[in-house]
Amino acid sequence: MRFAIKTMPEHTTWQELLDVWVAADEIDLFDSAWNWDHFYPLTGDMAGPNLEAWTTIAAAAQATRRIRVGCQVLGMIYRHPAVLANMAATLDIVSGGRLELGLGAGWNKMECDAYGIELPPLRERFDRFDEGVQAIITLLAEPTSTFTGRYVRLTDARCEPKPVQRPHPPITIGGRGPKRTLRAVARWAQGWHAITSGPQDWLDLKQILVEHCVDVGRDPAEIECSVNVRLQDEGGLEEGVRAVTEAAAAYRDAGVDMVVVVLPRRAKPAILEPVAEALAPLA
Numbered sequence: 001m002r003f004a005i006k007t008m009p010e011h012t013t014w015q016e017l018l019d020v021w022v023a024a025d026e027i028d029l030f031d032s033a034w035n036w037d038h039f040y041p042l043t044g045d046m047a048g049p050n051l052e053a054w055t056t057i058a059a060a061a062q063a064t065r066r067i068r069v070g071c072q073v074l075g076m077i078y079r080h081p082a083v084l085a086n087m088a089a090t091l092d093i094v095s096g097g098r099l100e101l102g103l104g105a106g107w108n109k110m111e112c113d114a115y116g117i118e119l120p121p122l123r124e125r126f127d128r129f130d131e132g133v134q135a136i137i138t139l140l141a142e143p144t145s146t147f148t149g150r151y152v153r154l155t156d157a158r159c160e161p162k163p164v165q166r167p168h169p170p171i172t173i174g175g176r177g178p179k180r181t182l183r184a185v186a187r188w189a190q191g192w193h194a195i196t197s198g199p200q201d202w203l204d205l206k207q208i209l210v211e212h213c214v215d216v217g218r219d220p221a222e223i224e225c226s227v228n229v230r231l232q233d234e235g236g237l238e239e240g241v242r243a244v245t246e247a248a249a250a251y252r253d254a255g256v257d258m259v260v261v262v263l264p265r266r267a268k269p270a271i272l273e274p275v276a277e278a279l280a281p282l283a
Helices: 014-025 053-063 081-094 109-115 122-141 181-188 199-216 237-254 269-282
Strands: 002-006 030-035 068-071 099-104 145-148 153-157 171-174 191-194 224-230 258-262
Touching: 002 269, 014 030, 014 053, 014 269, 030 053, 030 099, 030 258, 053 068, 053 081, 081 099, 081 122, 099 122, 122 145, 122 153, 122 171, 122 181, 171 181, 181 199, 191 199, 199 224, 199 237, 224 237, 237 258, 237 269, 258 269
Parallel strands: 002 030, 002 258, 030 068, 068 099, 099 171, 171 191, 191 224, 224 258
Antiparallel strands: 145 153
16 A cells, blocks of 8 residues: 645645645655645635645645655646646656646535636536546647547647656546546546545445446556545544554555545644554555
8 A cells, every 4th residue: 555645735834835745755655745726725714825736736846856746636627628738747847757637527616606717517517527638638648639529629739848757647536426537537547536435435436436447448457546534633643643544454455555644734744754654564
C-alpha cells in the first residue's frame, strides 16, 4: 500500500500549507500531496479564506523536489478543457513530471451561484465531463487535436509544449457514481479516487468498476484505487493516528492501493512523523 497526504486550504495561510508540503517531501513514505478545488470553505465560516487549488499546487511544486502533486479533484465546470490541458502540461513541466491530474464533474452549487458559473443538470454535467476528459487527453498526447462534441470543439488545436509524462500525466477521476463516474474511470483514467463509507462499500463499488472495465476491454489492474482517511485531532494525536492506521489496514486488506491521509485544518509539519511511523508497516 502507498500513502499520500491531503491538506485542506480553508481557514489557513499559504505558509502553513507550504510548510506541511515541504515537510512531507522529506518523508519517503508519502508519495503524493493533494488539495481540493473550491473557492469557498466547505466547513466553518463560509465567508472565511480558501486558497485556490491550481496556483497553490504550482507554487508547492517549485518548493518541493520529490513528492507528486495533485488536486482532488479539479471541477470540469470551472475551466474550459483546452485551457486546463495547457495548465496541466505547463505544471507537469514546472514540477519535473510530478503532476497527478485529478478530474471530476463538479458539484458545488453555492460557488457556482456566487460566481455566475453555470452548473448544468446532472446528466449534462457528465456529458460535458466525458467530452472534457477526451479533449484533455488528445490535447496532451497528440501534435494537433480535432474534436467535435456537443459541448467541446477543437479544430487543429495545439497544446505546446507537451508534458514531461507521456502520453500525458496520470489521470485520476474522483467519485462514486456507478453509471457515469465509474464508467469514465474504466474508459480513460489511470487512477480512481473513491468517495466511500468503508471497506465493504469500496468493495461493492470496485466490483461495479470491474464490470465496466470488462465492458470496455480494460484490465482493472491498470487503475490505481485510492481513498481518503481523515486524521481527527479532537481526541489527541495518538488516538487519531491509531484510528488512521486501523482504517488504512482495513482498506489494504480490501485491496485499496493508496490511502490519502486528510490532515486536520491548519496542521503543523510535526504531525507527519508520527503518522508516517505508524503507517510504515503497512507500506
